[in-house]
Amino acid sequence: MTTASPSGGPRFRFAPSPTGSFHVGGARTALHNWALARRLGGTFVLRIEDTDEARNRPEWTQGIIDALEWIGISASDDHFEGPHFQSANAEGHVAAAQRLFESGAAYYCDLSGQEVQDRAKELGITGYDGYSRDRGLEAAPGRVLRFRVPEGSTIVHDAVRGDVNFDNDTIEDFVLLRGNGSPMFLLANVVDDIDMAITDVVRAEEHLPNTPKQQMLWQALGATPPRWAHVPVLVNEQRKKLSKRRDKVALESYRDDGILPEAMVNYLMTLGWTPPGAEEAGSEIFSWAAMEEAFDLSDVTLSPAFFDIKKLVAFNKQYIKNMGVEAFVAAVDTDLPAEWDRSRFTAIAPHIMERLERLGDARELVDFLFLEEGADPELDHASWDKATKPEWAPALLRDVTETYASLADADWNHESLKASMESVMANYEVKLGKAQALPRVAVTGRSVGPPLFEAMEVLGQAETVRRLRGAVHRVEVPGTPE
């Protein structure tokens, strides 16, 4: 197994257990580890914690790698190492346990879970009381190996929270090997970290209570414990830890919703951390390069942060607006029907980019431009009723229609379309905002959408005029089916 970074830099690790989806909280700690590994010239080790065989599937691993790739943690980057699999080191885990037993740091116990509970109840305590500590039991089926927690106290030096002191009296002699001989997570985790020469463990705060146990294990195994860092958990609106059951936590689901990875990364990184000097910037939008350079564990906030989708979407909107037409068209491509004319879409793209919260919203905003020959857009009746209401509206519509119909080919562009509209509306003494309302509904079917003249330019004269004439007919002949 690998033991050091080629560069000799610090070794971080990200150790997810493979389950169906990739948790946004996991994404955040992965990002923290990644930023640090790269900035410090170290290594990001990916280790799949696949010990719990019952709930694992091989394809989950690929899911993790894909998700990491999506947020910019590339397996082909020099700072990336792995994936390693915890299951591959099962022998090492057991061997370590054996060493612990031989050195007296661990001992066997034949009490069942139920018996431990009964004893605790009888003694009026909680947990395991150390019943078998000095009974000198040997290994045997059904017996668990427990760690002999030493006297005293354990201080965890944490890079985000400072020193945390645990009184060893409050830590029971925890299980290392199950009755069937298989290693527990805590043991496997530590053994792997030691074997992989991990120097820095950066993970979510929920692991903090486990840390003194792990630190004792490192020491009992003759290794120097890593630097620890526990970042606060992400919570939902009820301030509870984000849970798979109740909350939308799958990174993939945000990707499918049309959240840009850059927006997700920016949001996740600035959740509980602000780059120094950010206030002067007046914005919370930062490039990965800037965040990677500035990220430091000592600047991470101490309290749990609410994962606010509204703010995520706000970030996303910013990123879509600024992404560049070409990249935008490429990004939405898979959301668009295959038969849509891409060059036509590219023409309207600049006008919709600053109106989108999510990539997926693009389609319905411009669908009226991609109907079959001679088909009318679906009409929003409320908008139609409202737009036809003013007395001058039908007449203005008729005039605009005929003006547009008589426009020369060369003049079919948004400037002259606007100018023509303006000269017509002057006769009715209405402003452009109102004048464009009915033509808009006539052409797009709705009252909101991309800028009208630009849209009509893209739609083309023949189709635009056809739709306008249809609308003229509809207002003039009451009862015409819409």
Added chain:
RNA sequence: GCCCCCAUCGUCUAGUGGCCUAGGACACCACCCUUUCAAGGUGGCGGCACGGGUUCGAAUCCCGUUGGGGGUGCCA
């Protein structure tokens, strides 16, 4: 129950004893701009959980209370 962590606008945060009349961002509201909707501009609303100390001076330090969170498995 026990252990551990935490506590600034609705949310994410800046703030490490005087620059704080507490700053920014998101959200919300108003106005301006405007080709609808957006975007953009300007302004507004809104917070140091509470009580004691320490100090000339406390959002910042200490203690307590309250509140929230995490953990407490032969899960990971």
